[in-house]
Amino acid sequence: MPIIPISDQALQDAATCLQQGGLVAFPTETVYGLGAIARDDKAVASIFAAKNRPQFNPLISHFADADNALAAGRKTDIASLLASHFWPGPLTLILERHKDSPISLLASAGSDSVAVRVPYHEIARRLIALTGWPIVAPSANPSGRISPSNAAHVEEGLGSACDMILDGGPCRSGLESTVIDCRNNKAILLRPGPITAEQIKEQTGLILATPENKGGDGTAPLASPGQLASHYAPLARVRLNATTKQQDEVFIGFGTVPDGVTADFNLSESGDIQEAAAHLFALLHEADKRALNSIAFAPIPMSGLGLAINDRLSRAAAPRDSGKVL
Numbered sequence: 378m379p380i381i382p383i384s385d386q387a388l389q390d391a392a393t394c395l396q397q398g399g400l401v402a403f404p405t406e407t408v409y410g411l412g413a414i415a416r417d418d419k420a421v422a423s424i425f426a427a428k429n430r431p432q433f434n435p436l437i438s439h440f441a442d443a444d445n446a447l448a449a450g451r452k453t454d455i456a457s458l459l460a461s462h463f464w465p466g467p468l469t470l471i472l473e474r475h476k477d478s479p480i481s482l483l484a485s486a487g488s489d490s491v492a493v494r495v496p497y498h499e500i501a502r503r504l505i506a507l508t509g510w511p512i513v514a515p516s517a518n519p520s521g522r523i524s525p526s527n528a529a530h531v532e533e534g535l536g537s538a539c540d541m542i543l544d545g546g547p548c549r550s551g552l553e554s555t556v557i558d559c560r561n562n563k564a565i566l567l568r569p570g571p572i573t574a575e576q577i578k579e580q581t582g583l584i585l586a587t588p589e590n591k592g593g594d595g596t597a598p599l600a601s602p603g604q605l606a607s608h609y610a611p612l613a614r615v616r617l618n619a620t621t622k623q624q625d626e627v628f629i630g631f632g633t634v635p636d637g638v639t640a641d642f643n644l645s646e647s648g649d650i651q652e653a654a655a656h657l658f659a660l661l662h663e664a665d666k667r668a669l670n671s672i673a674f675a676p677i678p679m680s681g682l683g684l685a686i687n688d689r690l691s692r693a694a695a696p697r698d699s700g701k702v703l
């Protein structure tokens with residue numbers, strides 16, 4: 378499908394397309410999403426088909442405002458607190474479903490929870506408001522592959538499945554939203570992301586828990602079902618914490634590159650972790666085009682946003698199921 382620059386007309390066309398059951402890829406501040414109207418079972422099903430996504434992996438619903446997002450599930454005090462500090466923004470909250478939820482059961486993948494988020498990106502919120510309904514949107518990449526941080530990535534991976542691709546330029550954050558389970562008035566970190574545990578503690582006083590069963594072997598549904606061991610996988614093998622460059626390898630540095638190594642790319646020459654996050658998926662796409670054998674990553678510090686980057690990288694590097702990308 379053609380990539381369409383943003384205009385009032387393009388947004389109106391995209392809203393109409395969604396209302397008619399179509400799939401529209403659109404920018405958010407994290408990554409591009411592949412959108413469908415959340416209550417439209419058939420359109421939601423076509424997202425699973427387009428991405429070849431395991432059916433047990435539920436989808437995030439996106440809203441134009443916090444009141445509607447919190448009303449889509451059973452709101453807890455902790456959810457309201459997090460929403461008031463970090464929405465609109467790159468934070469997804471898991472709530473208990475209730476019977477009047479406007480979200481397709483398929484989007485919950487059979488569970489009794491819903492995932493809700495109010496994105497910061499203006500185009501995303503305008504599009505949602507124009508349709509008048511929440512929009513489910515997984516990252517717009519084939520399941521298990523690298524997330525798209527620009528419109529060209531979407532076209533490469535899922536072009537034929539999209540009815541429209543709205544081009545809002547590169548995504549600012551480049552990492553998918555932080556996911557927090559707020560059911561039972563707790564705060565459990567299911568996926569690290571752009572809003573860090575430190576930021577949450579600083580601004581709300583909340584200390585996040587991490588689920589004991591996180592990081593399983595990729596076969597069973599986990600607390601956050603999307604957290605498969607092998608995920609974000611490029612075609613080439615991925616080697617982490619590399620301080621040398623091997624033959625037929627693309628080396629991606631972070632900050633100062635080790636002596637004797639010529640880096641092919643650098644996540645951030647100045648060692649800025651935010652810049653590194655924003656570049657991560659685009660560089661993985663680039664490196665994968667060049668790599669004959671493997672992609673090596675220099676060590677990334679394990680703090681702040683570095684936790685989310687290392688989380689994505691360890692999944693990209695995880696052994697694949699008999700060479701098959703999950």
Ligand code: TXA
Pocket residue numbers: 405407408409410411434435436437467469471485488490491492494514515516517552553554556567568600601602603604
């Ligand atoms: O930044 C983002 O979150 C992007 C943009 C487009 O908003 N979306 C995104 O969606 O990353 P996706 O589908 O690629 O990842 C959603 C994650 C998965 O790990 C999924 O398992 C988890 O959220 N998730 C969704 N619904 C859930 C639920 N009801 N309970 C637990 N985890 C859920």
Ligand code: MG
Pocket residue numbers: 515516524553
């Ligand atoms: Mg994804």
